Amino acid sequence: MPLAKLQPTDTRALFRPVAAELLRVLKALPPSEWERPTIAGSWLLRDVVAHLIDVAFRRLSFHRDRLIPPPPSRPINSERDFIDFINGINAEWVNANRRLSPRILTDLLEKSTTELATHFETLPFEAPALFGVSWAGEQTSEGWFDVGREFTELWHHQEQIRLAIGAPPLADARFLHAVLEIAVRGLPHAFRDTKAAEGDTVVLEVGGPAGGLWTLTRRENRWELESGEPPRTTTRIRVSDKNAWRLLFNALKGDTPRTVVEAEGQPELVAAFLAARSVVV
Incomplete structure:
Protein backbone atom coordinates (compact mmCIF):
# COMPACT_ATOMS: atom_id res chain seq x y z
CA MET A 1 0.00 0.00 0.00
CA PRO A 2 1.85 3.14 -1.19
CA LEU A 3 1.97 6.36 0.81
CA ALA A 4 -1.12 8.55 0.49
CA LYS A 5 -2.42 11.72 2.09
CA LEU A 6 -4.63 11.13 5.11
CA GLN A 7 -8.32 11.59 4.45
CA PRO A 8 -10.79 13.06 6.97
CA THR A 9 -12.66 10.64 9.22
CA ASP A 10 -16.39 11.29 9.57
CA THR A 11 -17.64 10.05 12.94
CA ARG A 12 -20.89 12.00 13.12
CA ALA A 13 -23.15 9.01 12.50
CA LEU A 14 -21.32 6.79 14.99
CA PHE A 15 -22.27 8.53 18.24
CA ARG A 16 -25.83 7.22 18.40
CA PRO A 17 -25.10 3.48 17.97
CA VAL A 18 -22.10 3.57 20.31
CA ALA A 19 -24.04 5.43 23.00
CA ALA A 20 -26.96 2.99 22.61
CA GLU A 21 -24.64 0.05 23.23
CA LEU A 22 -23.32 1.68 26.40
CA LEU A 23 -26.81 2.40 27.71
CA ARG A 24 -27.82 -1.21 27.07
CA VAL A 25 -24.93 -2.38 29.25
CA LEU A 26 -25.56 0.14 32.04
CA LYS A 27 -29.28 -0.53 32.28
CA ALA A 28 -28.55 -4.20 32.97
CA LEU A 29 -26.07 -3.50 35.80
CA PRO A 30 -27.08 -3.90 39.46
CA PRO A 31 -26.15 -0.90 41.66
CA SER A 32 -23.22 -2.76 43.27
CA GLU A 33 -21.47 -3.07 39.89
CA TRP A 34 -21.31 0.72 39.60
CA GLU A 35 -18.70 0.74 42.36
CA ARG A 36 -16.21 -1.39 40.43
CA PRO A 37 -12.72 0.05 39.87
CA THR A 38 -11.66 0.84 36.31
CA ILE A 39 -8.38 1.36 34.47
CA ALA A 40 -9.14 5.11 34.48
CA GLY A 41 -6.91 5.85 37.44
CA SER A 42 -8.85 6.21 40.70
CA TRP A 43 -12.22 6.49 38.96
CA LEU A 44 -14.88 3.91 39.67
CA LEU A 45 -17.31 2.82 36.96
CA ARG A 46 -19.84 5.41 38.16
CA ASP A 47 -17.19 8.13 37.84
CA VAL A 48 -16.49 7.23 34.21
CA VAL A 49 -20.22 7.48 33.45
CA ALA A 50 -20.38 10.84 35.22
CA HIS A 51 -17.45 12.07 33.13
CA LEU A 52 -19.21 11.08 29.90
CA ILE A 53 -22.27 13.04 31.01
CA ASP A 54 -20.03 16.03 31.72
CA VAL A 55 -18.30 16.07 28.33
CA ALA A 56 -21.60 15.60 26.48
CA PHE A 57 -23.38 18.42 28.31
CA ARG A 58 -20.31 20.64 27.98
CA ARG A 59 -20.22 20.07 24.22
CA LEU A 60 -23.94 20.77 23.86
CA SER A 61 -23.71 23.93 25.95
CA PHE A 62 -20.66 25.40 24.23
CA HIS A 63 -21.21 24.13 20.69
CA ARG A 64 -24.94 23.77 20.10
CA ASP A 65 -26.16 26.44 22.54
CA ARG A 66 -23.17 28.79 22.04
CA LEU A 67 -22.56 29.35 25.75
CA ILE A 68 -19.23 31.10 26.23
CA PRO A 69 -17.02 28.84 28.39
CA PRO A 70 -16.18 30.40 31.76
CA PRO A 71 -12.54 31.49 32.00
CA PRO A 72 -10.03 29.37 33.92
CA SER A 73 -9.43 30.39 37.52
CA ARG A 74 -5.70 30.60 36.76
CA PRO A 75 -3.84 31.67 33.60
CA ILE A 76 -2.90 28.89 31.20
CA ASN A 77 0.67 29.53 30.07
CA SER A 78 1.85 26.04 29.20
CA GLU A 79 0.70 22.59 28.14
CA ARG A 80 1.06 21.48 31.76
CA ASP A 81 -1.23 24.32 32.88
CA PHE A 82 -3.83 23.19 30.34
CA ILE A 83 -3.64 19.56 31.48
CA ASP A 84 -4.04 20.61 35.11
CA PHE A 85 -7.02 22.77 34.17
CA ILE A 86 -8.77 19.94 32.30
CA ASN A 87 -8.07 17.43 35.07
CA GLY A 88 -9.39 19.91 37.62
CA ILE A 89 -12.74 20.55 35.95
CA ASN A 90 -13.14 16.83 35.28
CA ALA A 91 -12.58 16.06 38.96
CA GLU A 92 -15.02 18.76 40.11
CA TRP A 93 -17.86 17.23 38.12
CA VAL A 94 -17.07 13.64 39.05
CA ASN A 95 -16.89 14.45 42.75
CA ALA A 96 -20.24 16.26 42.67
CA ASN A 97 -21.93 13.38 40.83
CA ARG A 98 -21.01 10.88 43.52
CA ARG A 99 -24.19 12.09 45.21
CA LEU A 100 -26.30 10.74 42.34
CA SER A 101 -27.75 7.25 41.99
CA PRO A 102 -26.99 4.89 39.10
CA ARG A 103 -30.55 5.40 37.85
CA ILE A 104 -30.15 9.17 37.73
CA LEU A 105 -26.74 8.87 36.07
CA THR A 106 -28.17 6.52 33.45
CA ASP A 107 -31.05 8.88 32.72
CA LEU A 108 -28.66 11.83 32.39
CA LEU A 109 -26.35 9.85 30.11
CA GLU A 110 -29.26 8.85 27.89
CA LYS A 111 -30.48 12.43 27.60
CA SER A 112 -27.04 13.93 26.99
CA THR A 113 -25.82 11.36 24.45
CA THR A 114 -29.12 11.36 22.54
CA GLU A 115 -29.00 15.13 22.17
CA LEU A 116 -25.29 15.00 21.37
CA ALA A 117 -25.85 12.45 18.59
CA THR A 118 -28.60 14.62 17.12
CA HIS A 119 -26.35 17.67 17.27
CA PHE A 120 -23.50 15.96 15.44
CA GLU A 121 -25.77 14.29 12.87
CA THR A 122 -27.11 17.71 11.86
CA LEU A 123 -23.75 19.48 12.01
CA PRO A 124 -22.28 20.20 8.56
CA PHE A 125 -19.09 18.26 7.90
CA GLU A 126 -17.24 21.48 7.07
CA ALA A 127 -18.40 23.26 10.25
CA PRO A 128 -15.53 24.85 12.19
CA ALA A 129 -14.12 23.21 15.28
CA LEU A 130 -15.17 24.28 18.74
CA PHE A 131 -11.77 23.45 20.22
CA GLY A 132 -8.36 22.54 18.89
CA VAL A 133 -7.22 18.97 19.54
CA SER A 134 -4.59 19.58 22.20
CA TRP A 135 -3.05 16.10 22.23
CA ALA A 136 -2.29 16.60 18.54
CA GLY A 137 -0.57 19.90 19.34
CA GLU A 138 -3.26 21.96 17.61
CA GLN A 139 -4.76 25.20 18.87
CA THR A 140 -7.08 25.27 15.86
CA SER A 141 -8.32 22.05 14.24
CA GLU A 142 -10.58 21.00 11.41
CA GLY A 143 -14.15 20.57 12.59
CA TRP A 144 -14.31 16.85 11.74
CA PHE A 145 -11.17 16.27 13.84
CA ASP A 146 -12.69 18.04 16.83
CA VAL A 147 -15.84 15.91 16.48
CA GLY A 148 -13.70 12.80 16.03
CA ARG A 149 -11.83 13.56 19.23
CA GLU A 150 -15.20 13.69 20.99
CA PHE A 151 -16.07 10.29 19.52
CA THR A 152 -12.85 8.76 20.86
CA GLU A 153 -13.90 9.94 24.33
CA LEU A 154 -17.23 8.14 24.12
CA TRP A 155 -15.71 4.99 22.66
CA HIS A 156 -12.68 4.53 24.91
CA HIS A 157 -14.52 5.34 28.14
CA GLN A 158 -17.14 2.76 27.18
CA GLU A 159 -14.35 0.23 26.75
CA GLN A 160 -13.06 1.10 30.22
CA ILE A 161 -16.50 0.30 31.59
CA ARG A 162 -16.71 -2.96 29.66
CA LEU A 163 -13.29 -4.04 30.92
CA ALA A 164 -14.34 -3.26 34.50
CA ILE A 165 -17.35 -5.61 34.39
CA GLY A 166 -15.88 -8.26 32.09
CA ALA A 167 -18.21 -7.41 29.20
CA PRO A 168 -17.02 -8.07 25.64
CA PRO A 169 -15.76 -5.11 23.61
CA LEU A 170 -17.96 -3.44 21.05
CA ALA A 171 -18.26 -5.92 18.20
CA ASP A 172 -18.44 -3.55 15.23
CA ALA A 173 -14.88 -2.96 14.00
CA ARG A 174 -15.98 0.27 12.28
CA PHE A 175 -16.04 2.01 15.63
CA LEU A 176 -12.50 1.10 16.69
CA HIS A 177 -11.15 1.73 13.21
CA ALA A 178 -12.54 5.28 13.34
CA VAL A 179 -11.03 5.74 16.81
CA LEU A 180 -7.61 4.65 15.56
CA GLU A 181 -7.82 6.86 12.47
CA ILE A 182 -8.39 9.84 14.77
CA ALA A 183 -5.89 8.77 17.43
CA VAL A 184 -2.88 8.26 15.14
CA ARG A 185 -3.10 11.90 14.07
Whole structure:
Protein backbone atom coordinates (compact mmCIF):
# COMPACT_ATOMS: atom_id res chain seq x y z
CA MET A 1 0.00 0.00 0.00
CA PRO A 2 1.85 3.14 -1.19
CA LEU A 3 1.97 6.36 0.81
CA ALA A 4 -1.12 8.55 0.49
CA LYS A 5 -2.42 11.72 2.09
CA LEU A 6 -4.63 11.13 5.11
CA GLN A 7 -8.32 11.59 4.45
CA PRO A 8 -10.79 13.06 6.97
CA THR A 9 -12.66 10.64 9.22
CA ASP A 10 -16.39 11.29 9.57
CA THR A 11 -17.64 10.05 12.94
CA ARG A 12 -20.89 12.00 13.12
CA ALA A 13 -23.15 9.01 12.50
CA LEU A 14 -21.32 6.79 14.99
CA PHE A 15 -22.27 8.53 18.24
CA ARG A 16 -25.83 7.22 18.40
CA PRO A 17 -25.10 3.48 17.97
CA VAL A 18 -22.10 3.57 20.31
CA ALA A 19 -24.04 5.43 23.00
CA ALA A 20 -26.96 2.99 22.61
CA GLU A 21 -24.64 0.05 23.23
CA LEU A 22 -23.32 1.68 26.40
CA LEU A 23 -26.81 2.40 27.71
CA ARG A 24 -27.82 -1.21 27.07
CA VAL A 25 -24.93 -2.38 29.25
CA LEU A 26 -25.56 0.14 32.04
CA LYS A 27 -29.28 -0.53 32.28
CA ALA A 28 -28.55 -4.20 32.97
CA LEU A 29 -26.07 -3.50 35.80
CA PRO A 30 -27.08 -3.90 39.46
CA PRO A 31 -26.15 -0.90 41.66
CA SER A 32 -23.22 -2.76 43.27
CA GLU A 33 -21.47 -3.07 39.89
CA TRP A 34 -21.31 0.72 39.60
CA GLU A 35 -18.70 0.74 42.36
CA ARG A 36 -16.21 -1.39 40.43
CA PRO A 37 -12.72 0.05 39.87
CA THR A 38 -11.66 0.84 36.31
CA ILE A 39 -8.38 1.36 34.47
CA ALA A 40 -9.14 5.11 34.48
CA GLY A 41 -6.91 5.85 37.44
CA SER A 42 -8.85 6.21 40.70
CA TRP A 43 -12.22 6.49 38.96
CA LEU A 44 -14.88 3.91 39.67
CA LEU A 45 -17.31 2.82 36.96
CA ARG A 46 -19.84 5.41 38.16
CA ASP A 47 -17.19 8.13 37.84
CA VAL A 48 -16.49 7.23 34.21
CA VAL A 49 -20.22 7.48 33.45
CA ALA A 50 -20.38 10.84 35.22
CA HIS A 51 -17.45 12.07 33.13
CA LEU A 52 -19.21 11.08 29.90
CA ILE A 53 -22.27 13.04 31.01
CA ASP A 54 -20.03 16.03 31.72
CA VAL A 55 -18.30 16.07 28.33
CA ALA A 56 -21.60 15.60 26.48
CA PHE A 57 -23.38 18.42 28.31
CA ARG A 58 -20.31 20.64 27.98
CA ARG A 59 -20.22 20.07 24.22
CA LEU A 60 -23.94 20.77 23.86
CA SER A 61 -23.71 23.93 25.95
CA PHE A 62 -20.66 25.40 24.23
CA HIS A 63 -21.21 24.13 20.69
CA ARG A 64 -24.94 23.77 20.10
CA ASP A 65 -26.16 26.44 22.54
CA ARG A 66 -23.17 28.79 22.04
CA LEU A 67 -22.56 29.35 25.75
CA ILE A 68 -19.23 31.10 26.23
CA PRO A 69 -17.02 28.84 28.39
CA PRO A 70 -16.18 30.40 31.76
CA PRO A 71 -12.54 31.49 32.00
CA PRO A 72 -10.03 29.37 33.92
CA SER A 73 -9.43 30.39 37.52
CA ARG A 74 -5.70 30.60 36.76
CA PRO A 75 -3.84 31.67 33.60
CA ILE A 76 -2.90 28.89 31.20
CA ASN A 77 0.67 29.53 30.07
CA SER A 78 1.85 26.04 29.20
CA GLU A 79 0.70 22.59 28.14
CA ARG A 80 1.06 21.48 31.76
CA ASP A 81 -1.23 24.32 32.88
CA PHE A 82 -3.83 23.19 30.34
CA ILE A 83 -3.64 19.56 31.48
CA ASP A 84 -4.04 20.61 35.11
CA PHE A 85 -7.02 22.77 34.17
CA ILE A 86 -8.77 19.94 32.30
CA ASN A 87 -8.07 17.43 35.07
CA GLY A 88 -9.39 19.91 37.62
CA ILE A 89 -12.74 20.55 35.95
CA ASN A 90 -13.14 16.83 35.28
CA ALA A 91 -12.58 16.06 38.96
CA GLU A 92 -15.02 18.76 40.11
CA TRP A 93 -17.86 17.23 38.12
CA VAL A 94 -17.07 13.64 39.05
CA ASN A 95 -16.89 14.45 42.75
CA ALA A 96 -20.24 16.26 42.67
CA ASN A 97 -21.93 13.38 40.83
CA ARG A 98 -21.01 10.88 43.52
CA ARG A 99 -24.19 12.09 45.21
CA LEU A 100 -26.30 10.74 42.34
CA SER A 101 -27.75 7.25 41.99
CA PRO A 102 -26.99 4.89 39.10
CA ARG A 103 -30.55 5.40 37.85
CA ILE A 104 -30.15 9.17 37.73
CA LEU A 105 -26.74 8.87 36.07
CA THR A 106 -28.17 6.52 33.45
CA ASP A 107 -31.05 8.88 32.72
CA LEU A 108 -28.66 11.83 32.39
CA LEU A 109 -26.35 9.85 30.11
CA GLU A 110 -29.26 8.85 27.89
CA LYS A 111 -30.48 12.43 27.60
CA SER A 112 -27.04 13.93 26.99
CA THR A 113 -25.82 11.36 24.45
CA THR A 114 -29.12 11.36 22.54
CA GLU A 115 -29.00 15.13 22.17
CA LEU A 116 -25.29 15.00 21.37
CA ALA A 117 -25.85 12.45 18.59
CA THR A 118 -28.60 14.62 17.12
CA HIS A 119 -26.35 17.67 17.27
CA PHE A 120 -23.50 15.96 15.44
CA GLU A 121 -25.77 14.29 12.87
CA THR A 122 -27.11 17.71 11.86
CA LEU A 123 -23.75 19.48 12.01
CA PRO A 124 -22.28 20.20 8.56
CA PHE A 125 -19.09 18.26 7.90
CA GLU A 126 -17.24 21.48 7.07
CA ALA A 127 -18.40 23.26 10.25
CA PRO A 128 -15.53 24.85 12.19
CA ALA A 129 -14.12 23.21 15.28
CA LEU A 130 -15.17 24.28 18.74
CA PHE A 131 -11.77 23.45 20.22
CA GLY A 132 -8.36 22.54 18.89
CA VAL A 133 -7.22 18.97 19.54
CA SER A 134 -4.59 19.58 22.20
CA TRP A 135 -3.05 16.10 22.23
CA ALA A 136 -2.29 16.60 18.54
CA GLY A 137 -0.57 19.90 19.34
CA GLU A 138 -3.26 21.96 17.61
CA GLN A 139 -4.76 25.20 18.87
CA THR A 140 -7.08 25.27 15.86
CA SER A 141 -8.32 22.05 14.24
CA GLU A 142 -10.58 21.00 11.41
CA GLY A 143 -14.15 20.57 12.59
CA TRP A 144 -14.31 16.85 11.74
CA PHE A 145 -11.17 16.27 13.84
CA ASP A 146 -12.69 18.04 16.83
CA VAL A 147 -15.84 15.91 16.48
CA GLY A 148 -13.70 12.80 16.03
CA ARG A 149 -11.83 13.56 19.23
CA GLU A 150 -15.20 13.69 20.99
CA PHE A 151 -16.07 10.29 19.52
CA THR A 152 -12.85 8.76 20.86
CA GLU A 153 -13.90 9.94 24.33
CA LEU A 154 -17.23 8.14 24.12
CA TRP A 155 -15.71 4.99 22.66
CA HIS A 156 -12.68 4.53 24.91
CA HIS A 157 -14.52 5.34 28.14
CA GLN A 158 -17.14 2.76 27.18
CA GLU A 159 -14.35 0.23 26.75
CA GLN A 160 -13.06 1.10 30.22
CA ILE A 161 -16.50 0.30 31.59
CA ARG A 162 -16.71 -2.96 29.66
CA LEU A 163 -13.29 -4.04 30.92
CA ALA A 164 -14.34 -3.26 34.50
CA ILE A 165 -17.35 -5.61 34.39
CA GLY A 166 -15.88 -8.26 32.09
CA ALA A 167 -18.21 -7.41 29.20
CA PRO A 168 -17.02 -8.07 25.64
CA PRO A 169 -15.76 -5.11 23.61
CA LEU A 170 -17.96 -3.44 21.05
CA ALA A 171 -18.26 -5.92 18.20
CA ASP A 172 -18.44 -3.55 15.23
CA ALA A 173 -14.88 -2.96 14.00
CA ARG A 174 -15.98 0.27 12.28
CA PHE A 175 -16.04 2.01 15.63
CA LEU A 176 -12.50 1.10 16.69
CA HIS A 177 -11.15 1.73 13.21
CA ALA A 178 -12.54 5.28 13.34
CA VAL A 179 -11.03 5.74 16.81
CA LEU A 180 -7.61 4.65 15.56
CA GLU A 181 -7.82 6.86 12.47
CA ILE A 182 -8.39 9.84 14.77
CA ALA A 183 -5.89 8.77 17.43
CA VAL A 184 -2.88 8.26 15.14
CA ARG A 185 -3.10 11.90 14.07
CA GLY A 186 -1.52 12.76 17.41
CA LEU A 187 1.69 10.93 16.52
CA PRO A 188 3.52 13.83 14.83
CA HIS A 189 3.05 15.87 18.00
CA ALA A 190 4.13 12.94 20.18
CA PHE A 191 7.32 12.66 18.08
CA ARG A 192 7.99 16.42 18.00
CA ASP A 193 11.13 16.24 20.18
CA THR A 194 12.43 13.01 18.64
CA LYS A 195 15.34 13.69 16.31
CA ALA A 196 15.98 11.67 13.18
CA ALA A 197 17.66 12.00 9.81
CA GLU A 198 15.83 13.52 6.86
CA GLY A 199 13.68 10.83 5.26
CA ASP A 200 13.67 8.46 8.22
CA THR A 201 10.36 6.63 8.60
CA VAL A 202 8.32 4.89 11.27
CA VAL A 203 5.76 2.46 9.89
CA LEU A 204 2.90 1.61 12.24
CA GLU A 205 1.19 -1.64 11.30
CA VAL A 206 -1.97 -2.22 13.33
CA GLY A 207 -3.36 -5.73 12.93
CA GLY A 208 -6.89 -6.98 13.42
CA PRO A 209 -10.26 -6.15 11.85
CA ALA A 210 -10.02 -2.50 12.94
CA GLY A 211 -6.38 -2.10 11.97
CA GLY A 212 -4.56 0.00 9.42
CA LEU A 213 -1.17 1.07 8.10
CA TRP A 214 0.39 4.48 8.69
CA THR A 215 3.83 6.03 8.23
CA LEU A 216 5.59 8.90 9.99
CA THR A 217 8.27 10.52 7.84
CA ARG A 218 10.91 13.03 8.92
CA ARG A 219 10.79 15.95 6.49
CA GLU A 220 12.34 19.39 6.98
CA ASN A 221 12.84 18.94 10.74
CA ARG A 222 9.27 17.82 11.40
CA TRP A 223 7.27 14.62 11.36
CA GLU A 224 4.48 14.06 8.84
CA LEU A 225 1.86 11.29 8.95
CA GLU A 226 0.48 9.49 5.89
CA SER A 227 -1.40 6.28 5.27
CA GLY A 228 0.38 3.32 3.69
CA GLU A 229 4.11 2.62 3.73
CA PRO A 230 7.17 3.64 1.69
CA PRO A 231 9.61 1.35 -0.14
CA ARG A 232 12.29 2.04 2.51
CA THR A 233 11.52 1.69 6.20
CA THR A 234 13.72 2.92 9.05
CA THR A 235 11.61 1.53 11.86
CA ARG A 236 8.57 -0.74 11.85
CA ILE A 237 6.15 -1.20 14.74
CA ARG A 238 3.48 -3.91 14.81
CA VAL A 239 0.64 -3.95 17.33
CA SER A 240 -2.87 -5.40 17.43
CA ASP A 241 -5.89 -3.10 17.19
CA LYS A 242 -6.84 -4.11 20.75
CA ASN A 243 -3.48 -3.08 22.15
CA ALA A 244 -3.10 -0.01 19.92
CA TRP A 245 -6.08 1.73 21.49
CA ARG A 246 -5.03 0.69 24.99
CA LEU A 247 -1.59 2.17 24.46
CA LEU A 248 -2.74 5.42 22.86
CA PHE A 249 -5.47 5.97 25.45
CA ASN A 250 -3.25 5.30 28.46
CA ALA A 251 -4.85 1.97 29.39
CA LEU A 252 -1.53 0.08 29.68
CA LYS A 253 0.48 0.70 32.81
CA GLY A 254 4.16 0.37 33.69
CA ASP A 255 6.25 -1.57 31.20
CA THR A 256 3.24 -3.27 29.61
CA PRO A 257 3.41 -1.22 26.39
CA ARG A 258 6.80 -2.77 25.58
CA THR A 259 5.33 -6.25 25.83
CA VAL A 260 2.47 -5.74 23.37
CA VAL A 261 4.39 -4.37 20.39
CA GLU A 262 6.83 -5.95 17.97
CA ALA A 263 9.41 -3.47 16.74
CA GLU A 264 12.49 -3.39 14.58
CA GLY A 265 14.67 -0.38 13.86
CA GLN A 266 15.81 2.61 15.87
CA PRO A 267 15.14 2.24 19.62
CA GLU A 268 14.55 5.97 20.15
CA LEU A 269 11.77 5.97 17.54
CA VAL A 270 10.14 2.95 19.13
CA ALA A 271 10.37 4.66 22.54
CA ALA A 272 8.62 7.74 21.18
CA PHE A 273 5.72 5.60 19.98
CA LEU A 274 5.44 3.80 23.31
CA ALA A 275 5.14 7.19 25.04
CA ALA A 276 2.52 8.55 22.62
CA ARG A 277 -0.96 9.30 23.97
CA SER A 278 -4.11 10.47 22.20
CA VAL A 279 -5.78 11.78 25.32
CA VAL A 280 -5.05 14.53 27.84
CA VAL A 281 -2.98 12.98 30.65
